[in-house]
Amino acid sequence: MHSKDQICPDDYQKTASWLQSQTHHRPKVAIICGSGLGMLADDFKCQDSFPYSDIPGFPQSTVQGHAGRLVFGELKGKTCVCMQGRFHMYEGHSLSKTTFPVRVFKLLGVETLIVTNAAGSLADSYQVGDIMIIKDHINFPGLAGLNPLNGPNDDKFGPRFPPMSGVYDRDLRKMALELCKRMGVSQFVQEGVYCMVGGPNFETVAEARLLHRLGVDAVGMSTAPEVVVASHCGLRVFGLSLITNKVVKSYDDTESVNHDAVLEVGKLRSQTLQSLVTELVHWMDINNNTA
Numbered sequence: 001m002h003s004k005d006q007i008c009p010d011d012y013q014k015t016a017s018w019l020q021s022q023t024h025h026r027p028k029v030a031i032i033c034g035s036g037l038g039m040l041a042d043d044f045k046c047q048d049s050f051p052y053s054d055i056p057g058f059p060q061s062t063v064q065g066h067a068g069r070l071v072f073g074e075l076k077g078k079t080c081v082c083m084q085g086r087f088h089m090y091e092g093h094s095l096s097k098t099t100f101p102v103r104v105f106k107l108l109g110v111e112t113l114i115v116t117n118a119a120g121s122l123a124d125s126y127q128v129g130d131i132m133i134i135k136d137h138i139n140f141p142g143l144a145g146l147n148p149l150n151g152p153n154d155d156k157f158g159p160r161f162p163p164m165s166g167v168y169d170r171d172l173r174k175m176a177l178e179l180c181k182r183m184g185v186s187q188f189v190q191e192g193v194y195c196m197v198g199g200p201n202f203e204t205v206a207e208a209r210l211l212h213r214l215g216v217d218a219v220g221m222s223t224a225p226e227v228v229v230a231s232h233c234g235l236r237v238f239g240l241s242l243i244t245n246k247v248v249k250s251y252d253d254t255e256s257v258n259h260d261a262v263l264e265v266g267k268l269r270s271q272t273l274q275s276l277v278t279e280l281v282h283w284m285d286i287n288n289n290t291a
Ligand SMILES: O=P(O)(O)O[C@H]1O[C@H](CO)[C@@H](O)[C@H]1O
Pocket: 033, 034, 035, 063, 086, 088, 116, 117, 118, 119, 199, 220, 221, 222, 223, 258, 259, 262
């Protein structure tokens, strides 16, 4: 492992203390924005924002569509922190680096993590532009031994062998579906299984067919490590995938996916995603229901 990727147990606290010295916001909800979805912080009131390069211990974003900024603010009166840009394994970060912010959020007092991502669909019934509420995930790198919890367990954060069944909070999923109904957008909202692959290449046809047979509804190159670390340290988790493309499953299909097209779809659904996240955060607040 590269030395810049090594994390000492007190590095999380150092970063959390620095952030607490720079902002008066004390967030209960953290949001991680997927590719092209950074606008989720646009509605924050009383913003304090920090480029990742200014935050001690933070990795840097290198992917287009990930601005690399941490934004604190109020969303309908609830204090939130939002990562405009996440870290991916394929960028060369260790998994402990890609998930570093999640433990910092825990130390800041965050109780709920909302993860979002751009993903390709395998499910035949899904359309580009659909929003998938994540019901569960398959962590392919994790199954192959690439897990952010590898190494000595830090008991301060959680147990050596954390359960992962029920990791995507049932009540939040149920409420999100209900909110989508009220917002009149149910026709393009799905609930399904996300699968993380390592990337950075998109899938071959044979890989796509394999994922489809395994029951994967949407595939991407992120999210699962963040969710594993969040669940390990007791955060409540909610996840949304924006379906930005259909994964090519036929050798006769001449279409192919590219990152620019992925970013374009983010613009198409930005308003709906923003509204859904805002309404969900508001619901948590009125139900005093962050944890
Ligand atoms: O998962 P997010 O960060 O949304 O990004 C998705 O979009 C990129 C591919 O276009 C990959 O990084 C994939 O994981």
